[in-house]
Amino acid sequence: MLLKVSYPLHLVYKGITSFRNFLFDQGLLKEFHPEVPTIGVGNLTVGGTGKTPMVDYLLDLLSDRNLGVISRGYGRKTKGFLEIRPSSSAEEVGDEPRMLADKHPEARFFVSEDRVKGIQRARDLYSDIHTFVFDDVYQHRYLKPDFLILLSDYHRPFYKDHVLPYGRLRESRKGADRADVVIITKCPLDISESEKKGIEKEVRRYSTSPVFFASYQIQVPQNGKGNQLEKGSKVVLLSAIAENKKFFEQQSKNYEIIKHYAFRDHYKIPPIKIKEILSKHQDVAILTTEKDLVKIRQDIGTEDLDRVFTPVVKVEMGEDFGKYLRTQLGFVEKP
Template sequence: MRRLRLLLLPFSILYGAIVFVRNWMFDNGWLKSTSYDVPVICVGNLSVGGTGKSPMIEYLIRLTKANYNVATLSRGYKRKTSGFLVANAETTAADIGDEPLQFYSKFGDEIIVSVEAQRTVGIEKLQLLSNKPDIILLDDAFQHRKVTAGFNIVLTPYNDLYVNDFMLPAGNLREPKSGAKRANVIVVTKCPTIVAKSEMLQITDQLKPNAQQHVFFTTIAYSETVQNETAQLPLFSLKDEPFVLVTGIANPKPLLEYVNDLGLLYTHLKYPDHHDFSESELNTITQKAGNQKIVTTEKDFMRLQGRLDNLYYLPIEVAFLADEDVFQEQVMQFIDVSI
């Protein structure tokens, strides 16, 4: 498959040139980009999907919500609505998308969860709310150059660094590697739980950060339980109980490696990222499961809850391997200076 994609390199060169010119026009003021008085933190990437943006947004929410009124602003990918919406207790994944619903399900009215495809419009609408936010977290908006975020966090997976990739369609990059220079920090995500200092230095050299950029390393911290709206079970209780594992995410490999390392017995049903499950697919999952439990990711649970019986999800969080205090200090210093 990779060799076939390499045949598309001429198209990648053309696409890369177009994006490079677009970025140059924003950088030099030929295209308008708006800055805001409210602190805006953008979490994004250079590649398509699967870098861990949602767990990083949740990390930032936990870091800031005690002291500030926090809003998240997402596009609301694959939602069946349009325009600006703020989540409430009646909101569904069809209304705002699975990832924003995940934020609301986890934090509720402690934060403002909003969606709007045009981020400039979304920020303006948020500032008109009676409980307008002190901070806005932009989810997956690094390429949305019409907004000048005050602090940019670029994510890149440990096993798929952007420096080793090509532009679309031959590779998975949405913009040239040089775009990473706009970031304040670069975070290498989905690392093994132990990475030697020497390897961190080697990866940092590969990424070639500028003098102002710090490179951080994180891993996925999986919960010790699976849960749903009413129940919570120790993950280890599935040790001798086969289950069906359903994934509709860009890169299920780290999850599969984790459950394999635990020695769990499962049947994996893989679907595309943000998949909209049909009734026939739900019937297939139900038939495969029989009396077995069905385990899925937290994001997929947002789309599957109430549609499958015996359904559980496995929560995850970001865990820093080093220098977490430095990361937190940089974020909080940006906020404090900006407010």
């Protein structure tokens, strides 16, 4: 029954998104090309391809540039253009932009649903920004970045998926041909060259752009003082992300999980619930994600912060990608 309903809706949605792309491709809907170098990060899939860790990686990779970052600010309670300042809360600007701004104080961060207006406002404020990075911009076609990165999850590649609601794609697989580069994310560290070639062959059906491979490595959880969580410890998991189940599976390999409090992605867990969890599990470490911590930190007393740990996700790629990116954008090699 579900298939009978979802497949016709899938055809309708696919038709609408394909027609929209056709209008842009023919120039009937206009794209804005900023005057400064711009990088766009996005995907064809609804959630879960690792956009935020990749933006984090790009900011490290281009740390010699004067950077600006523009996100939609998904889940925020405000609207319009906002600059992210040290005093901005996750509720005002979104959890992921707030987290990235904390990690990269040298860059300037902004949120704006309208990316074109966003970069125009940001440029008015800071004309010295050399390069802009746009998070989750693949379907925002009114903006045309100089370098558009398409992310695809190794475990759920776009070339095996279907358009909503029959699958998880936001648009047809053909949309991959807009990418300047395709990055397969969350690859195993020991992925073989033969498997890479097989994946590249599948991608080539939809895109002729270079294909790179990235591993997402989960570091040992640390608290605010930099103390690591001892392997085998009893923990309570607390997460409001797109892949709660995967978070549980990853942490259960190293820790004894007593309870997992899981909520929908970007959900702001009420302070009273945080206090209830802390009170119920007074002698147990709390293990949460980086983006969840930026939302709940103010609700945790100083006496409990030391037992709150977060694992950092690090992207690992070869040097070839960084060199290729800089070459395409005309940047000199990083000193």
